[in-house]
Amino acid sequence: xxxxxxxxxGSPKWFYEMSGRWLPWLSVAAVLLxxxxxxxGLAFAPPDYQQGNSFxxxxxxxxxxxxxxxxxxxxxxxxxxxxxxxxxxxxxxxxQAAPIGAWMTVIALLTGAIWGKPTWGTYWVWDARLxxxxxxxxxxxxxxxxxxxxxxxxxxxxxxxxxxxxxxxNIPIIKYSVDWWNTLHQPATFSVVAKPAMPFEMWMPLxxxxxxxxxxxxxxxxxxxxxxxxxxxxxxxxxKAEVRMQVEKGL
Amino acid sequence: xxxxxxxEFIAMGxxxxxVWASYGVSLAIIGLNVALPLLARRRxxxxxxxxxxxxxxx
Numbered sequence: 001x002x003x004x005x006x007x008x009x010g011s012p013k014w015f016y017e018m019s020g021r022w023l024p025w026l027s028v029a030a031v032l033l034x035x036x037x038x039x040x041g042l043a044f045a046p047p048d049y050q051q052g053n054s055f056x057x058x059x060x061x062x063x064x065x066x067x068x069x070x071x072x073x074x075x076x077x078x079x080x081x082x083x084x085x086x087x088x089x090x091x092x093x094x095x096q097a098a099p100i101g102a103w104m105t106v107i108a109l110l111t112g113a114i115w116g117k118p119t120w121g122t123y124w125v126w127d128a129r130l131x132x133x134x135x136x137x138x139x140x141x142x143x144x145x146x147x148x149x150x151x152x153x154x155x156x157x158x159x160x161x162x163x164x165x166x167x168x169x170n171i172p173i174i175k176y177s178v179d180w181w182n183t184l185h186q187p188a189t190f191s192v193v194a195k196p197a198m199p200f201e202m203w204m205p206l207x208x209x210x211x212x213x214x215x216x217x218x219x220x221x222x223x224x225x226x227x228x229x230x231x232x233x234x235x236x237x238x239x240k241a242e243v244r245m246q247v248e249k250g251l
Numbered sequence: 252x253x254x255x256x257x258x259e260f261i262a263m264g265x266x267x268x269x270v271w272a273s274y275g276v277s278l279a280i281i282g283l284n285v286a287l288p289l290l291a292r293r294r295x296x297x298x299x300x301x302x303x304x305x306x307x308x309x
């Protein structure tokens with residue numbers, strides 16, 4: 001197997017150039033997917049026969065919860081890559097993705113609580129799914145706090161990578177919590193192997209929203225990583241040239 | 252279209268407050284996540300511009 005694609009990620013300059021090309025496409029895709037998914041889900045999808053219109057919260061709750069968990073897995077992968085190959089960009093990705101993941105967890109918890117009131121009659125229960133998601137939020141806080149508390153960049157990177165790797169054990173717990181325990185939370189909405197249990201006009205907007213949320217994450221992550229690369233590589237001549245050019249553009 | 256009128260759309264059956272509170276909070280958080288990195292980038296470039304001017308006037 002040819003590994004040059006992997007070695008390229010070792011160069012912050014290559015990343016900066018490529019991400020500049022990807023960013024507009026990801027942003028446009030995120031806006032389009034989310035706009036169509038939102039309008040479709042809010043106004044055109046039929047109401048649920050049991051939950052009525054409150055089920056429309058699914059179109060933000062599920063994509064945010066998906067993203068919250070995927071981002072944590074990404075943190076762990078970035079941590080592993082950083083520990084094994086000492087790739088500088090891996091730590092940049094880990095540090096910059098963590099706040100976005102934390103915010104997505106907040107959205108999932110908040111919309112879930114609001115959805116719980118008309119559906120279950122309560123905002124919060126100490127149910128396995130809800131509790132494990134709350135633990136995910138605390139894990140994100142841990143990674144963010146650890147990254148900011150240690151001033152030495154290499155030590156911080158190592159500590160955060162280890163925490164991300166240890167914490168990833170929580171992800172299968174979240175995923176299977178609805179099967180392992182008797183939870184108030186309903187089982188998984190989407191499955192890779194089974195046909196969706198919802199009609200097309202209900203799951204299609206959900207799929208668009210999920211894809212839109214992933215594109216949104218990609219775009220915001222690149223945005224954050226590009227600034228962090230400029231800051232960390234400030235002494236490199238290509239960064240000096242780039243900053244000078246951006247400053248002269250008047251931005 | 253699942254609703255007969257705009258008023259019905261806003262009401263969301265009896266679930267208007269729940270649906271709109273969820274969407275409002277989520278869109279605000281998403282907006283924040285886009286705005287903060289853009290502002291941080293602008294602030295950094297402004298600081299750099301100031302530093303460059305200082306160095307040139309020396």
